[in-house]
Amino acid sequence: xxxxxxxxxxxxxxxxxxxxxxxxxxxxxxxxxxxxxxxxxxxxxxxxxxxxxxxxxxxxxxxxxxxxxxxxxxxxxxxxxxxxxxxxxxxxxxxxxxxxxxxxxxxxxxxxx
Amino acid sequence: xxxxxxxxxxxxxxxxxxxxxxxxxxxxxxxxxxxxxxxxxxxxxxxxxxxxxxxxxxxxxxxxxxxxxxxxxxxxxxxxxxxxxxxxxxxxxxxxxxxxxxxxxxxxxxxxxxx
Numbered sequence: 233x234x235x236x237x238x239x240x241x242x243x244x245x246x247x248x249x250x251x252x253x254x255x256x257x258x259x260x261x262x263x264x265x266x267x268x269x270x271x272x273x274x275x276x277x278x279x280x281x282x283x284x285x286x287x288x289x290x291x292x293x294x295x296x297x298x299x300x301x302x303x304x305x306x307x308x309x310x311x312x313x314x315x316x317x318x319x320x321x322x323x324x325x326x327x328x329x330x331x332x333x334x335x336x337x338x339x340x341x342x343x344x345x
Numbered sequence: 346x347x348x349x350x351x352x353x354x355x356x357x358x359x360x361x362x363x364x365x366x367x368x369x370x371x372x373x374x375x376x377x378x379x380x381x382x383x384x385x386x387x388x389x390x391x392x393x394x395x396x397x398x399x400x401x402x403x404x405x406x407x408x409x410x411x412x413x414x415x416x417x418x419x420x421x422x423x424x425x426x427x428x429x430x431x432x433x434x435x436x437x438x439x440x441x442x443x444x445x446x447x448x449x450x451x452x453x454x455x456x457x458x459x460x
Contacts, residue, residue, distance in 0.1 A: 236387070264447050275349070275437050276388070290391025319388065330357045332403065333447055335388040 238336035239321050245343050246308055252302050253305040253339045255320030263330060265303050268319040270338070276319055310343045347372055347442050351452035358459050365427045366455045368438030374416035375444055382435040394421045428459045
């Protein structure tokens with residue numbers, strides 16, 4: 233079965249202290265790896281899709297990268313407003329159709345001033 | 346993009362009762378997805394709702410427990426039937442726009458507490 237493991241479960245950073253979140257996955261026939269951000273009391277918000285190893289995507293202070301086994305979400309000089317839970321998900325091909333998204337449990341990021 | 350409205354946002358329910366959650370989307374979509382998010386657990390797909398056909402349920406979820414309606418291209422309901430405390434969770438409605446991209450838009454969720 234497709235699996236997604238995120239680490240660490242929780243991360244506390246001081247404002248400006250850069251770091252990375254990890255998403256390890258096992259899937260047969262990867263179609264895409266997705267990153268979402270979820271604020272307390274809200275639904276997840278889509279951030280990035282990565283399709284192939286070596287691909288990178290950037291948005292403001294966030295950069296997502298992908299290898300054949302894992303993805304990293306790099307946060308450069310984070311601010312308190314970056315505090316949220318970051319979710320990773322994978323989707324595989326299932327024959328001629330697309331499978332469901334499998335989500336990890338998330339990394340809860342807290343950035344303090 | 347899509348704006349998704351869910352009702353209720355939260356509710357406290359008694360064991361053995363049923364509750365229906367409504368999901369309204371501001372654009373027409375082929376598929377709507379219902380997820381469950383339990384504390385400390387990953388977001389789990391319950392079922393996919395297609396307009397004009399039976400919903401497709403994931404392993405571990407059955408229609409008798411989670412009946413779904415999809416009367417048109419902008420609306421769906423999920424009922425949680427005969428609730429027990431184990432059903433206490435956040436239930437989320439979502440759509441993917443553009444279709445089949447995996448780029449999901451979510452409602453804000455319905456937080457159910459079963460006593």
